[in-house]
Amino acid sequence: MNVDTTSDPIGGGTATAVLTLEGIVVRFGGVTAVDGVSFSVAAGEVLGLIGPNGAGKTTLFDVISGVRFPSAGRVTLAGKDVTRTSPIRRARAGMRRTYQQVQTFGWLSVSDNVLAGLDWQGGGGGAIADLVAFPTRKRRERERRQRVDEVLELCGLTGVAGTPTAALPIGLARMVELARAIVDPPTLLLLDEPNSGLGEDEGRALAAQVQRIANETSCAMVLVEHDVDFIMSNCHRIVVLQTGSVLAEGTPAEIQGNAAVRNAYLGDS
Amino acid sequence: MTTFLSLVVSGAVSGGIYAIMASGLVLSYEASGIFNFAQGAVAFATAFLFFQLNTGQGWPIGWAALLSILVFAPVLGFLLDRILLRRLASAPVHARIVGTIGLLVALPNLVLFIAEQINLRGGDLPSSTGLGTVPGLGPVPSTTWTLMHGVVLNSDQIIIFVVAALSALGLWVLLRRTRLGLQMRADVDKRELAGLRGIDSGRVSAISWILTMLLAGLAGVMLGPFIGLDDITYTFVVLGCLAAVVFAGFRSLPFAFIGGLLLGIIQNLVAGYADNFLPSFIAGVSGLRTAVPFLLTLVGLFVLARRRGRAGGTASNEAPQPDHRDGLPKWRRWLPWIITVTALIVYVQFIADTFWSGLVLNGVVIGVVFLSFVVVTGIGGMVSLMQATFVTVGGFAAGWLVKHQYSSTTPVLMDNGHLNFFVAAILATLFAALIGALVAIPVRRLGTLAFALGTLSIAFIADLLFFQIDSIRNGSLGYLMNSPKLFGFEFTSNQSLTMMALVIFGIVTLVIHNLEVSATGRAVFAARSSDIAARTTGLSPDRAKVIVFAVSAGIAGLGGALYAVTNSPFTNTSAPAFVGLFWLAIVVTWGVRRPAGALLAGLTFSVGSAVFVKATDWNGVLKDIVGSSYFLPILFGLGAINLAKNPDGILALSAEQRADKKRKREAKKAAALAKSAAAAGTVPARVATGVRAATPGVATGAEALRLDDVRAGYGQIEVLHGIELTLGTHGALAVLGPNGAGKSTLCKAIAGQIMLSGGAVRVGDRDMSTAATHQRAQAGLLVIPESRGIFPGLTVEENLAIRLTEQSELEAAYAHFPILKERRKGAAGLLSGGEQQLLALAPALVRPPAVLIADEPTLGLSPKATEAVYETLEEVRGLGCAVLLVEERATHALNFADTVAVMSLGRITWAGTRDEVDSERLASAYLGGDIDLTEPPALEPTPPVVPLTPPDD
């Protein structure tokens, strides 16, 4: 992906916005974790979300994905207000996410983990299909397995397709999470520290995937990362959070030059 | 008014007993993570001993109480901790539940069995279950006082009240105000971490169980005068006090106490006034008073679930259990089935007489019921204690349908104006499934334990209220069933009925298999690992759980219908709620994940209960023992206890052994192959590749940590192949390497979380190679494990206080990390990822150990926080703390460490000072490029030590 920040037409414009946040506030008892955050992400855009520990990045992801409802504010997904819709409905509408602490389905094999990403579409016969192996169910499952195999290949997981994910090292487990999130092509993808705990090679493979998705699909992405190089080289635009509010917003170059950001987040590195 | 007051006062007394029991349950849950279903069993055992000593042997109350409450109960607690409870603490939740249920089944029977055997051998133990004949702790006869309005109070009641208040207070102080209490809670919260922080799990767990059992014994003895000596009643009282435990949210002792009192009072008031405000058909039901606690429990659980539901976002990760059948060819999986079923058929058709074939028939029918456990527990991971209720529902439904006369004469469907049994059975199955779905919809969100308690409550409510209503149970005689007919064939003989039952068993097994590999099955397994990730993947765990529960209820209902037709008449005591507990114990003993386990469990259940009937024909000791009605419950209780840890039960044991053997065989083969290859000269003899990493200070200063040829791994697989390193007292060593190099395994081996298979670990000048984790910690070694080295259930301050015992140290930690101060009263698990990492590091930085080992300490930290951590590490080092850092990426560690070691495939492949590091070499060492690592590790000669020369300063 060539991040051409000068002539980049996308970003910010509400017309193409996949996700819009307006005045999001999240309070936990006395703690205000997110305090009036607004921004939007356009189709095909990669937005970096950075900020000190406890700035509210993961909480914001929870709000976007519906795991947690905000105390105030509005979440709009593809023009629809989803502030109070369940995470299940949002996922079915094309929003997928990964977790800071990897959450694969440990009982299931790698390929079943990924297959689970398509399962919401139904087994071809409702609850009855779960009990009886109808031909319709078998056919559907075959088609889905094919799609799963493609994604596994793409993510370099073909070799471990049959392994239960509980036994995987972190790098592969993160890949499984990613594969599960993209198997049903999403319109909005939220990645929470996808690079953390990965080795150099694994980090490169991950970056390649991020760039591929950005270039080949119209999926909007939000990336939370503490690896500054990773963020700077993979995002079109960056939003910096600090204690729950937006501290700065801009292109990677702008952010890197921003004194307030250096002071609050980057340090001297 | 007088009635009201007396009801309240006497209610407060039974409430006092509830309060003691509830405090004991809260203690066991808080301090060991196990909800002790066997509390009543222990209470009964203690009371029984007290009764035998006091009434039987004529001991004075004081001595009898001393021996039974202060010696017997604690010793029982200690022993149970050693043989059972400690192992259970790390088992999955359903195994924990089943383990203590096994105890509940085994213990009272064991006590009664011993008494029976003594009497059979000429002993003369009094037996008393009568009220008023059992003494309590107070004087006999008890002193009575009359208060205002003629309300009467006796000495037994006052003692109960005082003891209840004192024990609740004492326990609260212990858990919330003492170090021991903090250690107990930390140990429950995260056992591996507790060890790393120097907490002796064994000691903590023993103490908590000794106290729990002491409390149970105390309550037991005091209960005697009120309820007599009947084990079932004891367990009922304990299960009754669940309402108080739930009211306390499983954790709060003051609320458990208040809840217990309220429960007693409410129960009494309901009993006293039911006639006034309830319709007579309900008020007239005899079980109403007993049912009150269960109704309250249910209400409490829903309130609790509401509260929990809002906290969403935390995943209750259940670690998966390996399946040892993986990798077996298909025919090998089917072979045992084919053999067993063929043998069964041959036996029933040609060999067995009516008695035995009847037993086999019954066993297969019960096996169908047991298949419902495979669905709900094996697949769903839920522990349902109401399967017996669904059996009764199914039996009643089938009975009701068949009993009625219809005018239709459709050939197959109808039979003489009555519905055909098979049609009725299908409808009964659907009806039971419907009831299951109705139950599941509200209870689906409860956690595993709450779910178990909820279903248990529903089961008792159904037994005590609904199944007592004559129009439901068809009077006390129940439903009479005729032999089933299909296309004119009448199943009358045991042989034909057994074939029918086997076919049904087979069909249900297929359905279960389909369910397991369906989208719903996957959704359930997904939610067991991470409910929240399942939701954000678009799956609906709720729907999946409801389906699974409904299917299991349907299967149990089908089993009920079959049971009704093979054991006619079917009454409300054919499958009482209590037997459901016993069933669960048996199924778990055999293995709850597989249909085969259900079949074997059913057969054992049926044949086993008949053996002691047969045993009356035998002679001698065997007859006494096996013929005792207590024998079988003891056996299965013990079975469940022993196998609760393994979700695959007995079946898995054999599979595990097979897998073990196979591994060994393969290892042997590989070794032989290698030997012949070496002899043939195809493999060149290799030079050693192991490198010793040593920090420069070592030559002059003392050694803080030394590893010699450390080998370790998991099971048969060796991961570390001879690690050598030395850390001087001020040294800083960075161990780098890619994922899978064995870095975290190295940390575990040093910490003592996995045992060495060779080599030695020395901390300071002490050999710690075989020491337990907490001993190493106490010797000055602090290991901060990879990611989330915190106790999520404790508050931030409690997390710190485990290591930082001085107030000034706490202040220092807060000064370093102000965010922790802001959150100090909140649960640590709610912190952000980076905040949790800071919390994990803080105790070590404020009070440095002699040796600090940190596995990826800056994972998830912001660049600035990372810098701050490294600065503090530098300071700590200045204070004489030796630091070993394990990092995936070199960036920061390279600036900090004076020596760098690179690990690859379980060896240190390169080591040198920071200045010697050049990135190219590092990269190639990462990939194992310098050295040939293609050979199988088993072949490797012990690498001779290649010490690094300390650099010239």
Ligand SMILES: Nc1ncnc2c1ncn2[C@@H]1O[C@H](COP(=O)(O)OP(=O)(O)OP(=O)(O)O)[C@@H](O)[C@H]1O
């Ligand atoms: N359930 C909760 N209850 C109370 N406080 C919470 C809860 N969840 C988060 N917080 C607080 O809200 C703040 C924001 O947390 P969040 O996880 O969003 O941070 P983050 O930006 O993702 O940080 P990190 O980079 O460390 O992951 C933190 O200070 C945290 O302690």
Ligand SMILES: [Mg+2]
């Ligand atoms: Mg976060």
